[in-house]
Structure formats: C-alpha cells, structure tokens
Amino acid sequence: MSVMSVTKLDTLEPLESLSMTDRVENSLRGYLTENGFKPGDALPNEQEIAQQLNVSRNVVREALSRLRMLGMVEARPRRGMIMAQPDLLVGIEKVLNPALLSQGNLKDIFEMRLILEMGIPEFLFARKTEKDLNELEEILSRQQDAATVSKEEEIAFHGKLYEMTGNDVFSRFQTLLMPTFDHVFTGYYNTDKKIEIANPVTHHDLLAILKNGTPDEFRKAMYTHLAVYFASIL
Amino acid sequence: MSVMSVTKLDTLEPLESLSMTDRVENSLRGYLTENGFKPGDALPNEQEIAQQLNVSRNVVREALSRLRMLGMVEARPRRGMIMAQPDLLVGIEKVLNPALLSQGNLKDIFEMRLILEMGIPEFLFARKTEKDLNELEEILSRQQDAATVSKEEEIAFHGKLYEMTGNDVFSRFQTLLMPTFDHVFTGYYNTDKKIEIANPVTHHDLLAILKNGTPDEFRKAMYTHLAVYFASIL
Known part of the structure; x- marks a missing residue:
C-alpha cells in the first residue's frame, strides 16, 4: 500500500x-x-x-x-x-418544540426572528394599504393600559406586519417562530441583568413611521424597538 | 330552527x-x-x-x-x-422541489431570500473576523473574468456571508432556498424585459464596506446589489 x-x-x-x-x-x-x-x-x-x-x-x-x-x-x-402539492412548512411545524430542540437551534431561531423583522421594511412599504394601517390602529386602540404592552398586542401587532408583507411562507414561518422566541428570551432574561433602553420605540411610533416615513426610518425604529433582544446577543 | x-x-x-x-x-x-x-x-x-x-x-x-x-x-x-433531537429543516429540505411547489410558494421563497439578505447586516458586522474577510477576498480572487460573475462565485460569496452570521439554521435555510430562487428568477427574467441598474454594486464593493463600513451602508449596498430582483417584484 x-x-x-x-x-x-x-x-x-x-x-x-x-x-x-x-x-x-x-x-x-x-x-x-x-x-x-x-x-x-x-x-x-x-x-x-x-x-x-x-x-x-x-x-x-x-x-x-x-x-x-x-x-x-x-x-x-x-x-x-x-x-400532491407539498406543504413547505409542515415539517418545521411538527418539530418546533422547545423541549426537544438543541440549545444551538433555539438560539438560531431566536436570532432568525430578528433577522426577518429587519429584512421586511421594503416589502411593508411597497404593499401597505389603507385597510392594513387601519387594522394596526385598531389593534393598538384595544390596549387598555398604555404603559405596558400585553402579549396579545405584541402578537397581534407583529403578526399583522408579517401578514402585510404579502408573503404567506414568511408570515407563517415567522408566526411559527414566535413561541420559541419567547421561550428563549425568557431564559436569557431571567439570568442576565435587566437591560434598559434609553429611548424605546413603541408600536405607536412604528405605526406612525409606517404611515408617513420611509423603509430606512422604519428599520432604524424597529432596531430600537427590538434593542433589548439585540443587546442580549450581539 | x-x-x-x-x-x-x-x-x-x-x-x-x-x-x-x-x-x-x-x-x-x-x-x-x-x-x-x-x-x-x-x-x-x-x-x-x-x-x-x-x-x-x-x-x-x-x-x-x-x-x-x-x-x-x-x-x-x-x-x-x-x-431524539429533531432536525429543524429536514422537512423543508425534502419538499423543496420547484416542480412540485405552488406558484405562490415559489414566489414567497424568492422573496424570502431577499428579506433574509436585507436582515443580516447587524449580525455580519457583530461577528465578522479577519479570517472571514480573507476568505471572501479569496473567493473573489478566484474569478477569471472580472466583468461577469460566475454562478460559483455567486453561491460561494453569498454562502460565505450566510455562514458569517454565525447562525446555522439561517445559513442552511438560505442555502436551501438558492436553487429555487434561481429557478423562479430565470422564469421572471425570460418573460420580462431586461432591467438595467445604473450603478451596480459588485461583490468587491460589498466586501470593501464589510471591511470598513457600517451595517447601514452595507444594507444600502446590498439593496442595490439585489436591485434587479427587487425591481422584478416590488
């Protein structure tokens, strides 16, 4: 040999x-x-x-x-x-169980939600309609207590943004990621010290920019809106 | 009743x-x-x-x-x-066959690649290393003909960017989308008239910004780099 x-x-x-x-x-x-x-x-x-x-x-x-x-x-x-016509996301849907996924997968899913939210402004601005903006307004008006954001508002507001991209795969994928995102963040948040954001951006601020601003302005605001999450990983 | x-x-x-x-x-x-x-x-x-x-x-x-x-x-x-620990993407991997997916799914996958590329600059800048930048340099130096970008360079350059996010799920997901992306774009491109971009951004330009620029500058450049795709849908 x-x-x-x-x-x-x-x-x-x-x-x-x-x-x-x-x-x-x-x-x-x-x-x-x-x-x-x-x-x-x-x-x-x-x-x-x-x-x-x-x-x-x-x-x-x-x-x-x-x-x-x-x-x-x-x-x-x-x-x-x-x-038949396969369902693109059915496989992911069945295994997205935080108790089973590896720590690495969980971290990646957490980050992917952030990547996806930062990637959509061009789509939102190209496809937004009066009806969409009114629905966002409606979601925010349901909030009883202006000082805290309920889990329901969080899901309804961001979920509506996903839907507004006009991209069903994206919208379903992102909605699938949300429970895992919460699971991971709760984990981080309990162990790390609380992160304070100086000038937080609210859902109301995001809606105002979506009405009269630009994709770039919206993205900057979204980054600040998500700053507590970015700060926990980057 | x-x-x-x-x-x-x-x-x-x-x-x-x-x-x-x-x-x-x-x-x-x-x-x-x-x-x-x-x-x-x-x-x-x-x-x-x-x-x-x-x-x-x-x-x-x-x-x-x-x-x-x-x-x-x-x-x-x-x-x-x-x-066992499930594989998050195995289901998608098995059904990502352009011949089987609906037109709606194909359009959505095409758009998701764009959303994802626009979403990663913060991660790239937070995690880039000297070694990564050298590898990108190396990928570009392999190109024989400076005027045209080969399919190999396209895949190698963008694939390296995905890897640099430090997010395996993202990187694998995005790599999975690429063949479908090409399939859809070739379809659009043959039927529509050719779109000319005034000041195209090359891989070399992107690398220069990645070395010395900011996430915002990189994202603006990436938008122009992908402008022909954005123009075909938005």
Missing part, C-alpha cells in the same frame, strides 16, 4: 446508517423527481413499487406514509396514490 | 379527513410533548402503543416511521425507540 493511499484514508466516508425505510423513501423521492411527476399524477401502486425495489410492502407503505405526511403524495378514493 | 342558527352554519367546520396514521401520529406527538419526553428517553414499544390506542401495529409503525424521518425519535439497537 502506498503512502498516498494511506494519507487519503480520511476521504473514505463512513457508510450512512440508513434504515430500509429511509432508503426506500429516498429512492421514491428521487424517482418521482427525476421522472417529472406533477401534482395530480397517479403513482405506481404499493405492490408494484415493492416488487421493483425488491422490498416488503410494509416498508413501501411506511415510506409512502412519510411522503403523505409531507403533503408530497395523497391517497384518493378509488384512484390510489397521487402526487 | 332560528335564523340565528342558520346564519351561523358557516361556523360549522368540516371534519378533518385525517387517516388513522395521521391521528396516531398526532396522538403520539401530543403524548411525547405533554409528558415531557427528552432526547434519550425510551419510548413505550410498538405493541404497547398499539394496545393503548386500540389500533394495529402497522399503523403505529407507520406513525413512528414519520417521527423517525423528522428526527424526533431514533431506533437504537437493543434499546428500542428513544426520543
């Missing part, structure tokens, strides 16, 4: 420990993609797939069940399985 | 058409969450679950297989199923 082949041993990748179901699932996804299956197209039946892959029908059924969970395929009465 | 009850008929929601596997999957996820299962904890075995839920073992096996795909549970030799 030459020295060359010894030193190159680290390029020898360990075999992936895939279960039979993992492998059938991967084969199926590859097959459906490469053969250009479109939503509505009928899939071969379980038995045909099992024969072709030389595996048991149970394994095929499990793999198809996974694709069904992702919305990639659907069972139709008397038509068997057909290709 | 009163008029009231007739007008309220639209609040009567159609029953969800959940398969038995969907219901077992939901029950299991609920059970694991409510009972505070942590990564490493052993799950009851298939047979126990089937008996308790009064369903067949095949259905339980399918439901568990779905949770395994999401990384929520793992099979361990001689230990049966244990709780």
Whole structure:
C-alpha cells in the first residue's frame, strides 16, 4: 500500500446508517423527481413499487406514509396514490418544540426572528394599504393600559406586519417562530441583568413611521424597538 | 330552527379527513410533548402503543416511521425507540422541489431570500473576523473574468456571508432556498424585459464596506446589489 493511499484514508466516508425505510423513501423521492411527476399524477401502486425495489410492502407503505405526511403524495378514493402539492412548512411545524430542540437551534431561531423583522421594511412599504394601517390602529386602540404592552398586542401587532408583507411562507414561518422566541428570551432574561433602553420605540411610533416615513426610518425604529433582544446577543 | 342558527352554519367546520396514521401520529406527538419526553428517553414499544390506542401495529409503525424521518425519535439497537433531537429543516429540505411547489410558494421563497439578505447586516458586522474577510477576498480572487460573475462565485460569496452570521439554521435555510430562487428568477427574467441598474454594486464593493463600513451602508449596498430582483417584484 502506498503512502498516498494511506494519507487519503480520511476521504473514505463512513457508510450512512440508513434504515430500509429511509432508503426506500429516498429512492421514491428521487424517482418521482427525476421522472417529472406533477401534482395530480397517479403513482405506481404499493405492490408494484415493492416488487421493483425488491422490498416488503410494509416498508413501501411506511415510506409512502412519510411522503403523505409531507403533503408530497395523497391517497384518493378509488384512484390510489397521487402526487400532491407539498406543504413547505409542515415539517418545521411538527418539530418546533422547545423541549426537544438543541440549545444551538433555539438560539438560531431566536436570532432568525430578528433577522426577518429587519429584512421586511421594503416589502411593508411597497404593499401597505389603507385597510392594513387601519387594522394596526385598531389593534393598538384595544390596549387598555398604555404603559405596558400585553402579549396579545405584541402578537397581534407583529403578526399583522408579517401578514402585510404579502408573503404567506414568511408570515407563517415567522408566526411559527414566535413561541420559541419567547421561550428563549425568557431564559436569557431571567439570568442576565435587566437591560434598559434609553429611548424605546413603541408600536405607536412604528405605526406612525409606517404611515408617513420611509423603509430606512422604519428599520432604524424597529432596531430600537427590538434593542433589548439585540443587546442580549450581539 | 332560528335564523340565528342558520346564519351561523358557516361556523360549522368540516371534519378533518385525517387517516388513522395521521391521528396516531398526532396522538403520539401530543403524548411525547405533554409528558415531557427528552432526547434519550425510551419510548413505550410498538405493541404497547398499539394496545393503548386500540389500533394495529402497522399503523403505529407507520406513525413512528414519520417521527423517525423528522428526527424526533431514533431506533437504537437493543434499546428500542428513544426520543431524539429533531432536525429543524429536514422537512423543508425534502419538499423543496420547484416542480412540485405552488406558484405562490415559489414566489414567497424568492422573496424570502431577499428579506433574509436585507436582515443580516447587524449580525455580519457583530461577528465578522479577519479570517472571514480573507476568505471572501479569496473567493473573489478566484474569478477569471472580472466583468461577469460566475454562478460559483455567486453561491460561494453569498454562502460565505450566510455562514458569517454565525447562525446555522439561517445559513442552511438560505442555502436551501438558492436553487429555487434561481429557478423562479430565470422564469421572471425570460418573460420580462431586461432591467438595467445604473450603478451596480459588485461583490468587491460589498466586501470593501464589510471591511470598513457600517451595517447601514452595507444594507444600502446590498439593496442595490439585489436591485434587479427587487425591481422584478416590488
């Protein structure tokens, strides 16, 4: 054996420990993609797939069940399985459980909410309508006590901003992140000393800028509005 | 029947058409969450679950297989199923197929890349290192032809920026979006007339600001760098 082949041993990748179901699932996804299956197209039946892959029908059924969970395929009465339009966020939705996610994932989700809020002003200003601004006004007018912001107002106000981007994936994604965001921040906040922001920006301030300001002004104000969070990580 | 009850008929929601596997999957996820299962904890075995839920073992096996795909549970030799740390993005990764996603989803993904790039400057400036800046320099120096930007440079440069946020979820998510982004943009670009940007911002310009500028300057430059995309949608 030459020295060359010894030193190159680290390029020898360990075999992936895939279960039979993992492998059938991967084969199926590859097959459906490469053969250009479109939503509505009928899939071969379980038995045909099992024969072709030389595996048991149970394994095929499990793999198809996974694709069904992702919305990639659907069972139709008397038509068997057909290709469907997958739900982009269903996988994230099912695992977004703060008790299960790693500390690293939780920190990343916390930060992603901030990144996303700082990224939307151009979309908000390009797509805002009178109706949107009135709804924001309405949300703020519901507040009983002007000095403190309730959790309901927080969620309603920021949720409305997400909706105003006109981007459903963004809006759903960001709404999904919110409970985890709270969970992480409560963790930080209890251990760190309280951070005071000199000139806090309220939801009322943000709304005023959204009405008459610019995307840049809005973003600066949003940064200050979120300053307590930024201060806890950057 | 009163008029009231007739007008309220639209609040009567159609029953969800959940398969038995969907219901077992939901029950299991609920059970694991409510009972505070942590990564490493052993799950009851298939047979126990089937008996308790009064369903067949095949259905339980399918439901568990779905949770395994999401990384929520793992099979361990001689230990049966244990709780695991789910992979947040595995679900998205499996369905991000431009041929299957709806036009609405594709548009949303396209826009989300822009939102995310506009949201990261604070993170880039807070976390950049000499090593990062040298790597960006290196990526740009590989370019043969200064006039055109290759697809490789595009991916390497922006990918390095994502990595520099120090946020793995963000970085992986954004990298996942890139092929779909290209797919959508190519679609727009072929049908619309060519958009000319007066003073384009290059990767070299972005790097110079990242070295000596501010987050605000970087964001303004990034907006211009991405102007052709923004112009196609806003």
